[in-house]
Amino acid sequence: MGSITLKQVRKTFGDVEVIPGVDLEINDGEFVVFVGPSGCGKSTLLRLIAGLEDVTSGQIVIDGQDMTDAAPAKRKLAMVFQSYALYPHMSVRKNIAFPLKMAGMDAAQQEAKVKHAAGILNLTDYLDRRPGQLSGGQRQRVAIGRAIVREPSAFLFDEPLSNLDAALRVNMRVEISELHKKLATTMIYVTHDQVEAMTMADKIVVLRAGLIEQVGSPLELYRNPANRFVAGFIGSPNMNFLEGETARAMGAHAIGVRPEHFDLSKTEGLVAGTVGVAEHLGSDTFLHVHLDGGTQVVVRAKGEFPVDHGDRIYLTPQDGRVYRFDEKGLAL
Amino acid sequence: MATRQTQSLARLMRAPAILLLLAWMIVPLAMTLYYSFLDYNLLNPGSAAWTGFFNYRFFYTDPAFFAAIGNTLILVLGVLAITVIGGIAIALLIDRPIMGQGIVRILIISPFFVMPPVAALIWKNMIMHPSYGVLADMARFFGVQPVDWFAQYPLLSIIIIVAWQWLPFATLILLTALQSLDSEQMEAAEMDGASAWAKFTHLILPHMARAITVVILIQTIFLLGVYAEILVTTNGGPGNASTNLTYLIYRAARLNFDIGGAAAGGIIAVVLANIVAIFLMRAVGKNLD
Numbered sequence: 001m002g003s004i005t006l007k008q009v010r011k012t013f014g015d016v017e018v019i020p021g022v023d024l025e026i027n028d029g030e031f032v033v034f035v036g037p038s039g040c041g042k043s044t045l046l047r048l049i050a051g052l053e054d055v056t057s058g059q060i061v062i063d064g065q066d067m068t069d070a071a072p073a074k075r076k077l078a079m080v081f082q083s084y085a086l087y088p089h090m091s092v093r094k095n096i097a098f099p100l101k102m103a104g105m106d107a108a109q110q111e112a113k114v115k116h117a118a119g120i121l122n123l124t125d126y127l128d129r130r131p132g133q134l135s136g137g138q139r140q141r142v143a144i145g146r147a148i149v150r151e152p153s154a155f156l157f158d159e160p161l162s163n164l165d166a167a168l169r170v171n172m173r174v175e176i177s178e179l180h181k182k183l184a185t186t187m188i189y190v191t192h193d194q195v196e197a198m199t200m201a202d203k204i205v206v207l208r209a210g211l212i213e214q215v216g217s218p219l220e221l222y223r224n225p226a227n228r229f230v231a232g233f234i235g236s237p238n239m240n241f242l243e244g245e246t247a248r249a250m251g252a253h254a255i256g257v258r259p260e261h262f263d264l265s266k267t268e269g270l271v272a273g274t275v276g277v278a279e280h281l282g283s284d285t286f287l288h289v290h291l292d293g294g295t296q297v298v299v300r301a302k303g304e305f306p307v308d309h310g311d312r313i314y315l316t317p318q319d320g321r322v323y324r325f326d327e328k329g330l331a332l
Numbered sequence: 333m334a335t336r337q338t339q340s341l342a343r344l345m346r347a348p349a350i351l352l353l354l355a356w357m358i359v360p361l362a363m364t365l366y367y368s369f370l371d372y373n374l375l376n377p378g379s380a381a382w383t384g385f386f387n388y389r390f391f392y393t394d395p396a397f398f399a400a401i402g403n404t405l406i407l408v409l410g411v412l413a414i415t416v417i418g419g420i421a422i423a424l425l426i427d428r429p430i431m432g433q434g435i436v437r438i439l440i441i442s443p444f445f446v447m448p449p450v451a452a453l454i455w456k457n458m459i460m461h462p463s464y465g466v467l468a469d470m471a472r473f474f475g476v477q478p479v480d481w482f483a484q485y486p487l488l489s490i491i492i493i494v495a496w497q498w499l500p501f502a503t504l505i506l507l508t509a510l511q512s513l514d515s516e517q518m519e520a521a522e523m524d525g526a527s528a529w530a531k532f533t534h535l536i537l538p539h540m541a542r543a544i545t546v547v548i549l550i551q552t553i554f555l556l557g558v559y560a561e562i563l564v565t566t567n568g569g570p571g572n573a574s575t576n577l578t579y580l581i582y583r584a585a586r587l588n589f590d591i592g593g594a595a596a597g598g599i600i601a602v603v604l605a606n607i608v609a610i611f612l613m614r615a616v617g618k619n620l621d
Contacts, residue, residue: 052519073525085520089538098534099524146524 001063002153002186003028004049009058011044011210018044019210021058026154026188026203031180034190035197035233036207042190043158045207049188050079050156063153073102078147079156082163084139086131086146092118093127096145103150117145120182137168144179154186161196173199194234198222206230228329231256237286239323240297246271252324252332259286259300261321266307269314273297275307289313361602367595374589387596396572396580401604404576407491408555412548414495419502419547420540424532426503427510444500448560455493456482456565486566486574493561498554502547509543510536545616552612556605577601 004026011019019041026032034042047053049060051072060068067075078099086095093114094101100110118124121141131139140160147155157176161169177200180187191197197204198218206213206221206229214226218234225231231239239256247255263269264287273291285305289297299315307313324332368387372380391397426436443451459466460481468478481489513536521531559578562568568575568583575583581601585594 050523052522072519072523077523079520079523081516081520083514083516085514085516087517087521087535087538089541090534098521098526102525102527102530146520150524 001028002026003063004154004186004188005059005061006045006049007059007061009045009048009060010056011041011048011053012056017210019048022210022212024205024212024215026186029184029186031177031187031189031200031202032205033197033201033203034188034205034207035192035194036213037233038192040207041210042192042207044210046079046156046158046188046190050077051075052079076150076153077156078150078152078154079158080140080143080147080160082159084131084143084163086139086142088131091128091130092123092134092142092145095131095142096123096127096149099146099150113149114145117148120148120179121145136164137172140164140172141175144176148183152185154188157187157189159190159192161191161193169196176200195236198234204234206233224331225256225323226331228254228256228325228331231323231325231331237298237300240295240299241325242271242291242295242297244293246293247324250322250324253327254325254329255317256323256325257297257317257321259298261318262297262299263316263318264299264301264305265314265316266312267314269316271316272312272314275309275311275313278305278307278309280304287313289315291315364595364598367591368599370592370595372590372592372595374591380592383592387592388600391584391593391596391600394580396575399572400575400577400580403487403572403574404556404578406487407494407558407576408552410488410491411495411498411555412551414491415498415502415551416544416547418495418499419506420544422499422503423507423510424536427507440503441500443497444504446497448497449564451497452493452561452564455489455496460489482566483570486570490558490561490565490574493565494555494558498551502551505543505547506540509540513539548616549612552608553605556601556608577604 004024006022006024009019009022009024010017022045034045036042044053048055051067051070051074055068058068059066062075062077087098090098096114096117097110100113105113114127115124118127121144123138123141123145126134126138126142131142134142143160160176161172164172173196176187176189180200189196189200201218203215204218204221205215208229214221214230216224221230221234225234228241232241235258237259239258241254241256243254247253271291271293273289276288276290276296278288279286282304283302285301285303285307287299287301287305287307289299291297297315299313326332369382369384370380371383371386422440426433426440430436446454457465462468462478462480462483465478465481467481471478479485517535518531521535526534557578558576559582562574562576562579563582566574568579577597578601581594581597584590584597
């Protein structure tokens, strides 16, 4: 069981209001990702749920029980920290067993649980090593192991992959997703990387300045962004925004078109421009196009597209793939 | 320039510094060693005759000798115990954010800047004095007979004074160690359900092990040579009750004018200090990697 409900949760540090009031429903077994630019309050929100920070007002309900003022250990949540926060003078075995030891479990049971967790995470050969002797990915797995053995009702991940190199990050992303499928436990995952959010989440919570901008499945956010911020944040490369004449013709203050939703032509189209940089990846071609109005857009063409720096190109947004926004940035 | 020339040039360049350092150490040690085999008394300076190991035998058979070694050990261990335990406690206390943190920290560090004889005199005349010391005042306030510290508990009094002087050092080193503890580790332990005591024994103490080792090693070196505090308070007495090895050597040299005997004592002290150092390095030095 692991349903978590936030009711009007507020957090201020002195005079600074970090989270002005958040309502959120997290269902049992969901993989929820908090995503947003740095400083948007996503980590603070996670720490509020964990109990490492006290809420200023509002209520946190875990599995139907009001846990707003409960101590972190009483909430049955396990957290994986950005720095892994392993205990450096203990072996991997003792690190993983630490929460069990603190709970007063007997040694034989501890050992069995540690073995089980180590088996899941491929750590069996490293149980007697110290964290200092492990690679980044292995340390990450030990931190996850320490969380698993407690059999928590939900896992909290605070940017767990940001200290890993790019290749390892992709691997660990898959491992964590698989772990979620295997354990079917609620997971809340904080990241600033929208690719992690898109690939892992059942439900994405987009935050800006402590406020929830939009909640939804990855594809919902991709297809129907509620405002310009979400539209620009979700999707890679970022959505292109066109203002002025082109937008007014469509009855909007600004229109947004994703790089993959342009039809390209060398002879005719809605807007014209000059190719700046062309990135030929084989599977895709990314073109940085300087439109005649001065705006720069990124366009993605499937497969190979034979243009080069300085070529003229015409772009037409695909029907039904144009997002329209008003002056305040809300979707029309 | 070829590697070999570079190396010999480097050796040539650093030779003066090394020779100076060597002379600085070797000359006094050699002179002490030489004097320790002489019957050399300042009251009779003309007849410095070779006496072999007589001075050593004399120093070693002095009834004060073993008492002094015992006192030295008690003094060192007592001060170490108080400063390490007290230092950890104070470091934990002042690590928390409190009002006037800067002032509190300066106040706690300040005893370290008081020179040993001055500190000892303050304690002797203003705190521990049986008639007008603060402690005597307090005892009278409660209607208890004041304690004559230096007569009744001479060694304990000196331990207290020296510990007071060294507590700031231990606190400072241990506080910096404490502040380098990763806060996410503490939070992880909190999530893991560790009590305050469990956090202390499982996280804080192991983290501070290295700093504690440094405190013990450095303090031991200085505490083996405690001397000024004894000189201005008890003068080693009553009897030999507060005489340590350093003070015994001082007594031989400056009160009995027996240079040969004092030199022999000095050599014995050097040997003993080295034995202690070896044991210390084996016992706690492994924490230093």
